[in-house]
Amino acid sequence: MVRSDIIRGHLDSIILRLILEKDRYGYEISQEISLRTNNRFQIKEATLYAVFQRLEKKEVIEAYYGDVSHGGKRKYYRITPLGKAYLNELVKEWSEVKEIIDLFMEGLE
Amino acid sequence: MVRSDIIRGHLDSIILRLILEKDRYGYEISQEISLRTNNRFQIKEATLYAVFQRLEKKEVIEAYYGDVSHGGKRKYYRITPLGKAYLNELVKEWSEVKEIIDLFMEGLE
DNA sequence: AAAATTACTTTGACAGGTAGAGTAATGTTT
DNA sequence: AAACATTACTCTACCTGTCAAAGTAATTTT
Numbered sequence: 001m002v003r004s005d006i007i008r009g010h011l012d013s014i015i016l017r018l019i020l021e022k023d024r025y026g027y028e029i030s031q032e033i034s035l036r037t038n039n040r041f042q043i044k045e046a047t048l049y050a051v052f053q054r055l056e057k058k059e060v061i062e063a064y065y066g067d068v069s070h071g072g073k074r075k076y077y078r079i080t081p082l083g084k085a086y087l088n089e090l091v092k093e094w095s096e097v098k099e100i101i102d103l104f105m106e107g108l109e
Numbered sequence: 110m111v112r113s114d115i116i117r118g119h120l121d122s123i124i125l126r127l128i129l130e131k132d133r134y135g136y137e138i139s140q141e142i143s144l145r146t147n148n149r150f151q152i153k154e155a156t157l158y159a160v161f162q163r164l165e166k167k168e169v170i171e172a173y174y175g176d177v178s179h180g181g182k183r184k185y186y187r188i189t190p191l192g193k194a195y196l197n198e199l200v201k202e203w204s205e206v207k208e209i210i211d212l213f214m215e216g217l218e
Numbered sequence: 219a220a221a222a223t224t225a226c227t228t229t230g231a232c233a234g235g236t237a238g239a240g241t242a243a244t245g246t247t248t
Numbered sequence: 249a250a251a252c253a254t255t256a257c258t259c260t261a262c263c264t265g266t267c268a269a270a271g272t273a274a275t276t277t278t
Contacts, residue, residue, distance in 0.1 A: 007265075008234065014213045027256050037209050047235050049258065054234085071244050071255025091145055091217045092144040097115055098207060100146050104123045108200045114233075136225050155267050158227065163265085180224025180275050197262065 002041045007020065011043065011051050014081060019061060023026040027072040058088045072088065111150045120152065120160050122199040125192060128170060134183040135161065161186065169195045 007014075018029050026048055034042050055061045060083030066074040079087070116123075127138050135157055143151050164170045169192030175183040188196070 002202065002205055003118075004211060004235070006202060007209070008117055008265090009112075009115040010210050011234085012197055014210070014246070016212045017217065025256080036212055040205065041209050044236055045257085046259090050235070068243065068256090072242060072257055074204070074256070079175070091214055093111065093115060094214055095212065095218065096149065100111060100116070100150050101119050103140055103145055103202055103205065104126045108196070108205065109128065113266065117234090120265085134225080153227090153267055154226085156265080157270085159266070177225090178273065181226055181273060184224070 001039070004041075004044070004047070007041060010094070011085065012055065013094065014043075015048075015055070016023065016053055016060065016087045016090070019077050019079045020084065020087060023076045023078045025066060031034075056082070057078045058086070059083075060097060110148070112128060113150070113156070114152070119203070121164065122196065122203065123152075124157075124160055124164070125169065125188060125196045125199070128186050128188045129193065129196060130162065132185045132187045134175065134185045136183075164192070167195070168192075 014033065015029060018024055018032055024032070026045075030043055030045065030048055050060070053064075056063060057075075059080060061077045061079055063075050063077050068074070068078045123142065127133055127141055133141070134215060136182055139152055139154065150151075161172075163171070164186075165172060168189060170186045170188055172184050172186050175185045177183070
């Protein structure tokens with residue numbers, strides 16, 4: 001299980017990417033992250049909803065209410081055009097971060 | 110210039126790696142990071158000394174005073190055996206973090 | 219002698235992440 | 249039908265890592 005303070009700062013990317021694929025709601029995203037990472041990483045509930053707030057404020061995602069078929073009411077999120085551009089930036093940034101950190105990890109693996 | 114909150118959590122690794130190569134003092138490390146990354150990343154002074162404090166408390170580095178030949182007194186740091194083991198863990202962790210984040214960035218580059 | 223550079227320290231603030239507790243609807247078990 | 253589990257979201261108080269800003273002090277350059 002990976003410490004979350006090492007993933008810190010990359011949650012925006014992860015969540016935006018999942019919402020880019022299709023509109024999703026919080027609980028679903030949380031499940032999807034656990035699934036895709038084989039439980040090597042799990043996002044905490046409180047964190048997830050904090051990220052939503054941040055991203056909505058930045059206008060990179062938008063919310064709308066969905067059905068209530070399996071428990072509480074679902075709040076769906078869609079990515080905005082601004083969000084797509086933002087995600088693009090984050091992807092570029094990630095590849096630069098990898099390069100930089102790898103610079104220092106070289107020869108130690 | 111890479112945002113530092115995206116490097117966050119990896120400073121321990123970067124600094125430990127530089128001290129592993131040879132004993133170093135703060136100012137030197139700061140210069141070395143700028144140099145090696147071609148100024149794509151610069152560690153802030155306050156941050157650097159905060160990292161030293163954290164690492165010393167964890168007993169992964171030790172300090173001793175050096176000469177005073179070029180300005181202020183230099184405080185050198187050496188890595189402890191515990192520090193080498195710790196760095197080893199961090200390197201493994203980094204490769205897992207890369208895998209996980211790449212999982213979500215796939216197909217977007 | 220003044221200014222620039224080298225070198226370290228401390229304080230207070232901020233932002234992202236989190237535990238924990240709470241609310242509510244639906245589905246399952248007994 | 250009552251009890252329990254699951255789905256789903258929200259809020260508050262707190263912790264930690266990073267950093268701006270200001271300070272101290274010695275040496276080198278102008």
